[in-house]
Amino acid sequence: MANTEPSTQPRRVRGEYAKTRERRQAILDAALEVFAEAGYRSGSLREVAQRVGMSEAGLLHHFRNKVALLEAVLEHRDDKAREMVPIESKDGAAVLRGLVRLAAHNASIPGVVELFCTLSAEATSPDHPAHAYFVRRYEYTRSHVEEAFAALDAEGRLKAGMTPNRGAVTLIAMMDGLQVQWLLDRRVVDMAEELRRLFSVFVDIDWSVVDSVEEPHA
Numbered sequence: 001m002a003n004t005e006p007s008t009q010p011r012r013v014r015g016e017y018a019k020t021r022e023r024r025q026a027i028l029d030a031a032l033e034v035f036a037e038a039g040y041r042s043g044s045l046r047e048v049a050q051r052v053g054m055s056e057a058g059l060l061h062h063f064r065n066k067v068a069l070l071e072a073v074l075e076h077r078d079d080k081a082r083e084m085v086p087i088e089s090k091d092g093a094a095v096l097r098g099l100v101r102l103a104a105h106n107a108s109i110p111g112v113v114e115l116f117c118t119l120s121a122e123a124t125s126p127d128h129p130a131h132a133y134f135v136r137r138y139e140y141t142r143s144h145v146e147e148a149f150a151a152l153d154a155e156g157r158l159k160a161g162m163t164p165n166r167g168a169v170t171l172i173a174m175m176d177g178l179q180v181q182w183l184l185d186r187r188v189v190d191m192a193e194e195l196r197r198l199f200s201v202f203v204d205i206d207w208s209v210v211d212s213v214e215e216p217h218a
Contacts, residue, residue, distance in 0.1 A: 036111030092151035
């Protein structure tokens with residue numbers, strides 16, 4: 001006789017997948033906190049595991065080693081940033097407004113900003129575990145910001161003497177440099193405001209426009 005009982009296997013599989021995804025998300029959030037507080041080299045897998053209530057061996061079931069966890073954490077942080085910045089949008093002004101929003105948000109997470117600044121400097125060494133990630137990240141960001149400036153240039157909104165490539169390189173240098181200055185003395189640097197004013201020097205943007213975006217999740 002054919003088995004007329006409904007199978008629970010698909011539901012069980014979906015449930016297990018959801019739990020695994022949630023657990024990985026919790027690990028990434030905890031690792032981001034630990035690395036932001038103690039730095040990558042001092043932040044331990046044991047501390048990350050304790051924050052999510054699991055063993056170090058259990059954590060390694062999801063991420064094979066600390067380097068793999070670091071790479072996933074950095075990608076995780078980029079995913080959150082993309083919630084605020086429509087980096088691949090054809091609307092160049094929206095991209096730049098998104099970057100200003102991101103700078104304002106970053107002022108609320110100094111530990112993460114410090115982690116990024118420290119790692120990006122250390123990762124200039126080819127043997128650093130995050131070297132390949134930062135090479136890819138800068139190439140990706142530079143190319144899409146250049147496209148944003150090209151769109152603005154096509155609309156006649158780029159000031160004389162500025163090119164899309166130069167705008168992209170300058171923008172990234174400005175954001176990175178402002179972060180370092182802000183970390184050294186947060187009382188004298190408003191990253192979002194300074195970025196907005198600097199953008200206005202070489203591109204015509206309506207800052208009063210409110211783009212439809214979501215605040216990144218904690």
